[in-house]
Amino acid sequence: EVQLVESGGGLIQPGGSLRLSCAASGFTVSSNYMSWVRQAPGKGLEWVSVIYSGGSTYYADSVKGRFTISRDNSKNTLYLQMNSLRAEDTAVYYCARLSTFGGVIPDAFDIWGQGTMVTVSS
Amino acid sequence: DIQMTQSPSTLSASVGDRVTITCRASQSISSWLAWYQQKPGKAPKLLIYKASSLESGVPSRFSGSGSGTEFTLTISSLQPDDFATYYCQQYNSYRWTFGQGTKVEIK
Numbered sequence: 001e002v003q004l005v006e007s008g009g010g011l012i013q014p015g016g017s018l019r020l021s022c023a024a025s026g027f028t029v030s031s032n033y034m035s036w037v038r039q040a041p042g043k044g045l046e047w048v049s050v051i052y053s054g055g056s057t058y059y060a061d062s063v064k065g066r067f068t069i070s071r072d073n074s075k076n077t078l079y080l081q082m083n084s085l086r087a088e089d090t091a092v093y094y095c096a097r098l099s100t101f102g103g104v105i106p107d108a109f110d111i112w113g114q115g116t117m118v119t120v121s122s
Numbered sequence: 123d124i125q126m127t128q129s130p131s132t133l134s135a136s137v138g139d140r141v142t143i144t145c146r147a148s149q150s151i152s153s154w155l156a157w158y159q160q161k162p163g164k165a166p167k168l169l170i171y172k173a174s175s176l177e178s179g180v181p182s183r184f185s186g187s188g189s190g191t192e193f194t195l196t197i198s199s200l201q202p203d204d205f206a207t208y209y210c211q212q213y214n215s216y217r218w219t220f221g222q223g224t225k226v227e228i229k
Contacts, residue, residue: 035218044209044220044221044222044223045158045160045166045209045211045220045223046220047217047218047219047220050216050218058216058217060217061123094165094166096165098218099171101171101172101175105154105213106213107154107156107171107172107213108156108168108171108172108211108213109156109158109166109168109211109218110168110171110177112165112166112167113165114164114165115165
């Protein structure tokens, strides 16, 4: 079964760090385009970061320089290292697979995890 | 960055109604437009990709159309399971942006 399971969320003070994990099953993380999307309480969806199968990474301006996306091929797991956390980073963080649907552009998120909650508060 | 604007923000409808949600991009995105359904406490679910392609397993009452800057999601006959929030999403230049969402409520 194709599945993504996030972990690592919790309550963290402003300025702190947290690492989220996303374990994949049923497909290979390193062969796919993998992303993090977040949703603040009661708000809409915001793309955060992506790692391409070739290793290139891209970030939303709101997290650039503070967050780092990476993967461990041996564990088939995606990570998001979050540093210098702010109150506005409070959200449910989803990992998601981007699909090209047979083309070359990873244009839509076809597989999602259940999400992990990150709360930044003193 | 490209902005995505959905309308309406909230829609009240009855079972059996035909429902249309609009999504406008601040500049042309060709057909790089997807639609998602999200229920409270759950992850989004992909419905439509490349503006009009139905994701596997999604009921045929869902359809998408449009290109360039204006897109629509249509539910031909609203079912009880369809009451949810719907989001559009675009891709352009290594950026993925979502609309603000449209909540479909029971009338």
